[in-house]
Amino acid sequence: MFASFFVVTIFVEAALSLKLVDLHVPAVVRLTSPVWLYCWYNLEGDDLYSVKWYKNHVEFYRFLPSDNPPGQKYDLVGVHVDLKNSNQTHVYLDQTDLNTDGLYGCEVSTEAPSYKTVQAEKKLKVYVLPRDKPAIEGLESVYGIGDEVNVTCGSSPSKPPAQLSWLINGQPAEPTFLTTYETQRHLEGLQRTMLGLNFIVTFTHLKHGMLSLDCTAIVSQEYYSQSGEIVIGGRIRADPSDFVPPEKGPTLVTGKKEYRVGDIVEVNCSSSRDTKNTQLTWFVNDQKASHFYVINYPPIIYKDGVMSSLIGLKFRLTHTHLLSEGLRIKCTSTKSIVLDTKNQKVIIGGTQHSSGLHVLASNGKESNTKGLWNMMLWSWSFTLAFVQSLCADQL
Structure with missing residues (x-):
């Protein structure tokens, strides 16, 4: 009886914790254009203590309901905050310059007694189109x-x-x-x-x-890039990095679990499903793989119209491939917007x-x-x- 009550209590506490629902930072912005930055969160019954915004981990805006005025900005090169149009959920940059490029993050904290904090960050790139034809x-x-x-x-x-x-x-x-x-x-x-x-x-x-x-x-x-990695030493194993969401990052598949020098290494990499083709690139020990190793397959087309890119890697394992930490094979999935x-x-x-x-x-x-x-x-x-x-x- 006591065990059942304990499990239910933990479940309710987790369900009512602070959540950062979505962070909207545009991937690309044309030079001089204004920008809206959105940070959507769910307090789950707690009181808001603060919302803070950072560029490259340097704070440029904060919203504290207890302050008067609640919104404050801090001068930062390339970040042009319009206080009148900024609040606890969004920040408005009334213009952009080439210094606006960077990694933008939102951090939300709640009041006592929970004192919880959630955060997320995304990259923003400023672009300039060519004036003339080549x-x-x-x-x-x-x-x-x-x-x-x-x-x-x-x-x-x-x-x-x-x-x-x-x-x-x-x-x-x-x-x-x-x-x-x-x-x-x-x-x-x-x-x-x-x-x-x-x-x-x-x-x-x-x-x-x-x-x-x-x-x-x-x-x-480029507006999206994720990598998947495997390491070959005495055995083959998946990279434990958990920052790559399985539904977004590339998937690596190999036919063998262990390799020896002289064996043929064969690995396939497939991208997540999307309506557009995704560029896949192989890296061996952080160097772009030789085109002699790479096998380019046609994309996989599914019934619902979405597709997955597919690329293979095949080469003979030698002593020169093995570093002190083993052979690192990485597949990078990249998506770009044609501007x-x-x-x-x-x-x-x-x-x-x-x-x-x-x-x-x-x-x-x-x-x-x-x-x-x-x-x-x-x-x-x-x-x-x-x-x-x-x-x-x-x-």
């Missing part, structure tokens, strides 16, 4: 078979930096054609990226005597131009004469070769 430099007015194309695409400064890609006649350029340059830093933390394209023009590159080059700049912001996409496209060697960019001849004037002349020569040569082939067949 710029293509190094273009010639006309290219022929055997000519070298050596051009560079540069993005307009942004935060975060843009990711660049090249298309040749609408198809992705081969990785061997690409040259990545160091990111250039500009004022106020903005960054400019550059991507080179170098290849020799072949017959397959010329479509009706013209060559199309397309550079795309995409600015995206902006800008494109610059040029068509060279013909009479067509696009995106407002006109290819100039060496004298600085718009000219297609050389391109047309090359097209006529190429067409005449092709016709002559075709006639010669017919004559040879008749003989």
Whole structure:
């Protein structure tokens, strides 16, 4: 009888404890935009003692019902609190700058006799979109078979930096054609990226005597990243970290529980279910895994339309893989928001131009004469070769 009463008492106490229901901190905010920060909690019958807000663990706002006025702010670089529109559940930042970036946390405490405290925190990123389209430099007015194309695409400064890609006649350029340059830093933390394209023009590159080059700049912001980890030593075990919610973090599955040097290590990683594809990345001893080890599988599509990304890792275990604490294999699941996409496209060697960019001849004037002349020569040569082939067949 006593035991039953004890269990019920503990259950009621747990049910009536302070709860932080939700913390709303936007993942990304455009520069100068205002921000609402929400902290929803359930006092479960207790009296509120305080609500405190922190940025990078430094307090910038507190609400104490016993104070007059109850709301107070503390100066902090990048945090522009509007006291009139802030209270015990939310804080209003009337503007943002590049220093607003950071980790924002809410802490709620109750009065005596419970003296309970709950807290949570989330990251906020401020972004700046590029003003202009990417710029293509190094273009010639006309290219022929055997000519070298050596051009560079540069993005307009942004935060975060843009990711660049090249298309040749609408198809992705081969990785061997690409040259990545160091990111250039500009004022106020903005960054400019550059991507080179170098290849020799072949017959397959010329479509009706013209060559199309397309550079795309995409600015995206990571808003979610979680990792799952296993350690291989004398045996394999799951990482005990409990900060990764099972329903959100990636799931790692291996076919064996123990490995020896010389064995083939095979591990699969799947993301949590979502309506959008999730990028998965492998790390071996905190270094990005070699692409020779990685197996890219198509996503798993479920009946309700959601999907899970799937990626595999396969390699032979050697002594060099084993550190003092064993071999650490980590799978990171990342989701990003595309903030902006800008494109610059040029068509060279013909009479067509696009995106407002006109290819100039060496004298600085718009000219297609050389391109047309090359097209006529190429067409005449092709016709002559075709006639010669017919004559040879008749003989």
